[in-house]
Amino acid sequence: MTEQKPDAIYRTDALIAEDIDAYLETHQHKTMLRFITCGSVDDGKSTLIGRLLYDSKMIFEDQLEALSNDSKRVGTQGQEIDFALLVDGLAAEREQGITIDVAYRFFNTEKRKFIVADCPGHEQYTRNMVTGASTADLAVILVDARKGVLVQTRRHSYLCHLIGIKNIVLAVNKMDLVDYDQATFDKIVADYASFAEEIGIESFTALPISGFKGDNITVAPSENTPWYDGPSLIEHLESVEVLSSVAADRPFRMPVQWVNRPNLDFRGFSGLIATGSVKPGDAIRVLPSGKTSPVKSIVTYDGDLEEAMAGQSVTITLEDEIDCSRGDVICVAGNPPETADQFESTLVWLNDEDMHVGRGYWLKLGTQTVSATVQQPKYRVDVNTMEELAAKTLSLNDIGVAEVYTDRPIVFEPYEDNRTLGGFVLIDKITNATVAAGMLNFSLRRSQNVHWQATDISRRHHAEMKNQTPRVLWFTGLSGSGKSTIANEVEKKLALMNRHTFLLDGDNVRHGLNKDLGFTEADRIENIRRVGEVARLMTDAGLIVLTAFISPFRAERQMVRDMLEDHEFIEIFVDTPLEVAEARDVKGLYKKAREGKLKNFTGIDSPYEPPQDPEITVNTVEMTPEEAADHIIQQILPLK
Amino acid sequence: MTFLTHLQRLEAEAIHIIREVAAETEKPVMLYSVGKDSAVMLHLAKKAFYPSPPPFPLLHVDTTWKFKDMYALREKAAKDAGMELLVYQNPEAKERGINPFDHGPLHTDMWKTEGLKQALDKYGFDAAFGGARRDEEKSRAKERVFSFRTSSHGWDPKNQRPELWNIYNARKKKGESIRVFPISNWTELDVWQYIQLEDIEIVPLYFAAPRPTFIYEGGLFMADDEQRLKDVLGELPEITTRSVRFRTLGCFPLTGAVESEAATLSEVIQETLLTTTSERQGRVIDKDSGGAGMEKKKQEGYF
Numbered sequence: 001m002t003e004q005k006p007d008a009i010y011r012t013d014a015l016i017a018e019d020i021d022a023y024l025e026t027h028q029h030k031t032m033l034r035f036i037t038c039g040s041v042d043d044g045k046s047t048l049i050g051r052l053l054y055d056s057k058m059i060f061e062d063q064l065e066a067l068s069n070d071s072k073r074v075g076t077q078g079q080e081i082d083f084a085l086l087v088d089g090l091a092a093e094r095e096q097g098i099t100i101d102v103a104y105r106f107f108n109t110e111k112r113k114f115i116v117a118d119c120p121g122h123e124q125y126t127r128n129m130v131t132g133a134s135t136a137d138l139a140v141i142l143v144d145a146r147k148g149v150l151v152q153t154r155r156h157s158y159l160c161h162l163i164g165i166k167n168i169v170l171a172v173n174k175m176d177l178v179d180y181d182q183a184t185f186d187k188i189v190a191d192y193a194s195f196a197e198e199i200g201i202e203s204f205t206a207l208p209i210s211g212f213k214g215d216n217i218t219v220a221p222s223e224n225t226p227w228y229d230g231p232s233l234i235e236h237l238e239s240v241e242v243l244s245s246v247a248a249d250r251p252f253r254m255p256v257q258w259v260n261r262p263n264l265d266f267r268g269f270s271g272l273i274a275t276g277s278v279k280p281g282d283a284i285r286v287l288p289s290g291k292t293s294p295v296k297s298i299v300t301y302d303g304d305l306e307e308a309m310a311g312q313s314v315t316i317t318l319e320d321e322i323d324c325s326r327g328d329v330i331c332v333a334g335n336p337p338e339t340a341d342q343f344e345s346t347l348v349w350l351n352d353e354d355m356h357v358g359r360g361y362w363l364k365l366g367t368q369t370v371s372a373t374v375q376q377p378k379y380r381v382d383v384n385t386m387e388e389l390a391a392k393t394l395s396l397n398d399i400g401v402a403e404v405y406t407d408r409p410i411v412f413e414p415y416e417d418n419r420t421l422g423g424f425v426l427i428d429k430i431t432n433a434t435v436a437a438g439m440l441n442f443s444l445r446r447s448q449n450v451h452w453q454a455t456d457i458s459r460r461h462h463a464e465m466k467n468q469t470p471r472v473l474w475f476t477g478l479s480g481s482g483k484s485t486i487a488n489e490v491e492k493k494l495a496l497m498n499r500h501t502f503l504l505d506g507d508n509v510r511h512g513l514n515k516d517l518g519f520t521e522a523d524r525i526e527n528i529r530r531v532g533e534v535a536r537l538m539t540d541a542g543l544i545v546l547t548a549f550i551s552p553f554r555a556e557r558q559m560v561r562d563m564l565e566d567h568e569f570i571e572i573f574v575d576t577p578l579e580v581a582e583a584r585d586v587k588g589l590y591k592k593a594r595e596g597k598l599k600n601f602t603g604i605d606s607p608y609e610p611p612q613d614p615e616i617t618v619n620t621v622e623m624t625p626e627e628a629a630d631h632i633i634q635q636i637l638p639l640k
Numbered sequence: 641m642t643f644l645t646h647l648q649r650l651e652a653e654a655i656h657i658i659r660e661v662a663a664e665t666e667k668p669v670m671l672y673s674v675g676k677d678s679a680v681m682l683h684l685a686k687k688a689f690y691p692s693p694p695p696f697p698l699l700h701v702d703t704t705w706k707f708k709d710m711y712a713l714r715e716k717a718a719k720d721a722g723m724e725l726l727v728y729q730n731p732e733a734k735e736r737g738i739n740p741f742d743h744g745p746l747h748t749d750m751w752k753t754e755g756l757k758q759a760l761d762k763y764g765f766d767a768a769f770g771g772a773r774r775d776e777e778k779s780r781a782k783e784r785v786f787s788f789r790t791s792s793h794g795w796d797p798k799n800q801r802p803e804l805w806n807i808y809n810a811r812k813k814k815g816e817s818i819r820v821f822p823i824s825n826w827t828e829l830d831v832w833q834y835i836q837l838e839d840i841e842i843v844p845l846y847f848a849a850p851r852p853t854f855i856y857e858g859g860l861f862m863a864d865d866e867q868r869l870k871d872v873l874g875e876l877p878e879i880t881t882r883s884v885r886f887r888t889l890g891c892f893p894l895t896g897a898v899e900s901e902a903a904t905l906s907e908v909i910q911e912t913l914l915t916t917t918s919e920r921q922g923r924v925i926d927k928d929s930g931g932a933g934m935e936k937k938k939q940e941g942y943f
Contacts, residue, residue: 020910024833032646103781104774106827113646115825127802134804242643257659262692270688272656272806301690311644313655313688326663350802364807367663423805432811434801 026110033242036117036132036165038156039142044173048142048211049118052234053107055218102132111238126383126397127350129159130437134423136160137242138167140233145178145208149191154199155383157192161201162346162399162439164416167240168196168204171233176210180224199386207233247310252276252284252332253413253421255366259325260315268299268315269324274366274420276332277309278316283333286324287411292333293320327368329411329421337421339409340443346401346415347374349394351428351435357393358525360407360559361435365424368410371562372426373529375403376522392522394436403444407563415439429558462542466500468639470539472564473632476551476611477574478603479589480581482620482628483548486574489629491546499544499639504531506549519600525556532560539568544639552608572632573614578603580621647834654822655688656806657785658769661820662688662695664810665767668820669726671756672698672718674710675889676842677771677823679717680831683840684822685769686721693722699768701759702729703751705740705891707864709843717841728759740893741872747891757793760817767810767818775827785824791815832909846908848885848900854878860899864892887912 015023039045105116117132133139139160143153160168170192178184189206196204207216208225215222220232231239253274260268278284278295285292298305299315308314316330324330331337349355355374363372380391380400394400415422426436463470473490475483484505494501510517514530517523528551535545551557561569581603582590593601600606611617616635618628644652661668670685672678685694698718718725733750740747760768774781784803789795791813801809812818823831835842845862852863854877863869863879870876884897885908902911 016910016913020906020913023913024836024906024909027829027833028645028647028837030646031643032649104825105781106775106825108827108829113827113830131802131804135806257656258663258689260689260692266691268691270659272652299691301687309644311649311652313652313659315690362811364809366807367660419805423807425802425804425807425809427809427811432809432813434803434809437802437804 027108030108030111030113031242032113032115033138033237033240034115034117034136035138035140035237036119036129036136036160037140037142038119038129038132038160039173040144040147040150040152043142043144044211045118045142048140048171048173048209048217049105049116051211051214051217052114052116053105055214102128109234109238114237126155126159126348126399129156130163130348130350133160133163133165134419134437136163136165138169138237138240139165140169140171142171142173143188143192145172145174145184145188148188149195151384153192154195154386157196157201158199158381158383158386159399161199162348164419164439166202168201169233169236170204170206172206172208173211175208175215175225176213180208180215180222182208182225182227185228205230205236207231207236209233247275248277250275250310250418251335252278252282252330253337253418254278254314254316254330255368255420256324256326256328256330257367266317267321268317269328269330270313270315271330271367272313273308273310275310275418277307278332279307280304284316284318284330285333285336286322287329287331287336288339288409289323289328290336291320291322291324293318293322295319327366329366329368337411337413337418338443339411341406341409342444343404343406343412344378344401344441344444345404346399346439346441347377347394347404347426348437349396349398349400349435350437351433352396353428353435354396355394355436356525356555357522358529359553359555360429360529360562362427362429363404363406363410363424363438364427365410365412365422365440366420370410371407371429371559373405374426375405377402401441404438404440412440412443414442428555429562430554459540459542462540464542466542468499468542468544470542471544471568471570471636472535472539472560473544473546473570473572473636474535474551474557474560475546475548475572475574476557476614477576478578478581478608479550479601480584480586481574481576482625483550483574485625486618486620486628486632487546487548489625490632493629493633494544494639497639500542501544501546502538503546503548504535505547521600521606524600525553528553528556529559532556532563535560536563539564550602550608552602552606554609554611557611570616570636571611571614573611573617574620574628575610575617576620647830647837650823650826650830651684651687651834653806653825654684657808657820657822658685658688658694660808661767661769661810661818664808665818667763667765668696668767668769669699669760669763669765670694670696670723670769671771672700672714672725673771673889674700674706674714674717674843675771676835676846677773677831679840679842680823680826680834681769681771682717682721683838685723697724697726699726699728699759699763699765701752701755702727703747703755703891704729704734705747705751705868705893707843707845707862707889707892707895709845710889713841713843726759726763728755728762730755730758739872740891747894760793765817766812767820769820769822771823772821773826773828773831774824783821783824785821786810787819787821788812789817789819791817793817828912829909832905832912836905836909843889845886845889847904848883848902848907850881851884851897852879853882853884853897854880856893859896860884861895862886862892862897869893887915 037045103118107114119129119132141156172185172188185208208228209216215224216232218232218234221228254271256269256271258270260270280295280297282295283292284295296317296319298308357376358373360371360373363370377391377400379388380398382389391400413421422440424438425434428435475487477483487503491501491503514527517527538545592598593604602608616632618631730751738747738750772780784800786808854861854863882899883901885900886895886897889895902908
């Protein structure tokens, strides 16, 4: 084996022994590059990373010893050291012999510190690749020289391009297995070039390497590839521009993380600068309020700064007392980003549960968290063919484009201009899982033309005139549980107490407002959203609203709760076991559903998710409707 | 200034993470083990909130078997930072007299793993900062910055939340908690260099000095408390003065010393870089239960 020992790394080692302070001085001034490696299952990613660690002395003797034992036990390289074992961490995947998650590795050269995200290659793990790519400055796309550009190569390149990685390296690996043949290399590069152009990759750097043998990893050209006149992989990684330097040239933006208020005399706004730079005296604008002020100082533990730039965590104080809190964005006054509440967005679905059109998710972008809904996708992308396909929803590892509506305006920039203000995640409100990654493409013009009309008679006035506190009494339960009956009893009792009420009934609403909706999951979500909006308007008018809807999904009930003021939403669980409700079968619907004549019927072929922590529960097996109504009235007193 | 060095970027990233936790969780705490990584974490916390003190306490899950120098620095560091210091000792371990000599792995399990769970439950902390790094150990290389634990403190490596950009999802159910690792992306060299550049006070045991030592089961240890050694072992082992230092700090009977003359920070870093065995080797904890030792421990709730 022609082991190539890199000069650079030996010089570094020698310096540690000879003059540690000089070594530390160099290390102190290194920059950092984050990159990802992607390839198909057998392209040799883990071996390449193992090689980079090994060549830069990041493997200790005891690890090497363990590695050599492991190599003999489970390795795939016979008696040779299997570098891949060093990189494949978790026990589960060591048994399977594949990488199943993103792993981060570290190594140094004389010029840089590197963080490598090792991303798995097989189809079902788009999720992991997107995760690894989101923080990367550069991507190394591995291709097996024997196999050439595969479907997976195209998929990985597309994902890297989608996530905005500008530096793409095509590493044609296992050159040792094709006798270092230049024609093979040239053919792969030409194939890749035509594909890259198709999907909009403007440039890439191609290298012939062998991770296993070490060719063109640290020194180029290797004696085996005299025809190659480009840099070695390491030389290339040492010279590309890092993302944070690019970000520094853009207009100033800092999402506010934390208001720092140790005493009455100090009020600072802490955050990580996303783009641009700032100096004391600069005019800034706080969004979304739009208020402006000069910067007074940039405070850090190490003393005030004369200037701060993208990538630094600082605390800014302002000359003028203006409102600013977590979620706001401080930006240069003359060139602020937009605010909007409707967007076109690219989404990568990361969760086992499909996207629910119209369901409320938490959207976190920078330090802003808002409630958001996603519309039916315009299309999803087949990541293998780049075809745009019609889609009703998005499933795990799907990529699609859809409109996203937020419940209040957020400060944003298109993702391609600003990762921090354009990249977001969606969070399931019930399970708290991170279900999607999104990239805002642009705001929809219509959102900028609809404004709130301020009215003089406020919701408080409306409520005071009616001598009551507005509330929504939200009855939920199976069909036939007694929701409408009990709600009707409660409304009669409230009427006797001179309260102003309105009962929204599921069946009635479907005759008018929601007559265009069916019973698919998406339609059911929209049904509840509209009822929630109507109930909200009615509480604005000061009414006590009673609603009687099956409303089977927790997420939608939560969505309505979030639309309303605190304590306004009273969830009433009409707790009737399925057998009891089915035995009653007042409308004959259970019978039809059991016969298969009625699809998506709650409790039969569509789930009911009972409330986990309802304000009120009534048990209709033990209570009559009259008793249940009395119980509810007792629970909601006083009414003002 | 036209670019940030890797240490500046790592520092900014850690501060960003610490602030996110303070802003988005209800009751955070910083685990403080008095080691060098803890010292760096504490320093970063001070920087994150300056001029305010960090808005959370420090928690030391104590085993009663730490070095005396560690106890001394613990009190001083908390006081200097203006932070509350909580010390927790598992009462059951205390009552049963659990010690590293007689009880082997049970010592770590009872004092540290159980002690940590009990302490988090007792105070109701929903987020705990730890100083673990991805370069330390293979299973840690795959752990997220925000690592979720079930209400029984278990870790499920197959069910981690994807972490994109620098957006962290801190939402959780009642009873669940998060372990947060702000220095995930630091290497051992980064930690040492940061200590040097920022002039951070660390326990003197990291520097070589003549110390009373003994050999036990083939390892070199320091006789930090002769009386206790005698009580537990029945007789005092042969004590020899050697110039030694420690690469990691834990319980004094579990933390192997290395013979060394490195008395300054530069020398310690030099020695670290030239050493060919990895950092945790001095600690006995990784050696049991085969290749997946740490991963198994984490699933059981060890940090």
